[in-house]
Amino acid sequence: MLSTRNIFWLVWVALYAVFFVWYTDLGGALRPGEIEVYSKKLEEAGFQKEQVERLQNFMIADTGKQFFIVNNIKLSSSGLSSRSSDKAMQKYMDYMWPALFSRASHPVFAGNAVFRSLDVTGIEGAEEWDMALIMRYRSRRDMLDIVSNSSFSSSHDFKVLAMDKTIAYPVEVNLYLSDPRLLIMIFLLVSGMMIQAFISRR
DSSP: OOOHHHHHHHHHHHHHHHHHHHHSOOSOSOOHHHHHHHHHHHHHTTOOHHHHHHHHHHHHTOOSSOEEEEEEEEEOOSSSOHHHHHHHHHHHHHHHHHHHHTTTOEEEEEEEOOSSOSOOOSOSSOSOOSEEEEEEESOHHHHHHHHTSHHHHHHHHHHHHHEEEEEEEEEOOSOOTTOHHHHHHHHHHHHHHHHHHHHHHO
16 A cells, blocks of 8 residues: 555656656657648748748758747837837737747747847848847647647738847757756655655654
8 A cells, every 4th residue: 555655756756747748749750741731731821932841841850859949139120119019029929928838838048138249250230139039849840830820920920020130040959957847857856855854744
């Protein structure tokens, strides 16, 4: 028969397992059939041929791992006031936030630029930026579910309206010490030990 202590830790492990399975894409790399389906959805959503081809190459190179989009953003300085740019970006994020969070995707870093670029080599127009954002995606499959949705195209128009320029590219990390799977495991372990110690003293 299981002791109270064992039951407690089984519950703790079960809670972590539920989170881990939700937060981690276990489907592996995109399969050829999925790539074909997503390509068709992107075309139906109004993506240009060049955009579809770029995303197809991104799908073909899938490793099945989480990835991050690094964004540099310069908000609109012509035609829109700062407040209008913020409102336009907010309308874009009104679609993105629920779509992201429901798929265990979220920002991991956001900050405002405090000075112009200190080093620029081999690229024009990269001296001025307003902010940087790094967004975590559980998988390429999740990102494609988001951008191939018919609601994405209309909301993305607000993002374009809000910015003068942006650059966004995907990366897979080699070192990610703030991974929530690690932090939550440590939290559950430490809090569980503290709760056990408190109960034992009573």
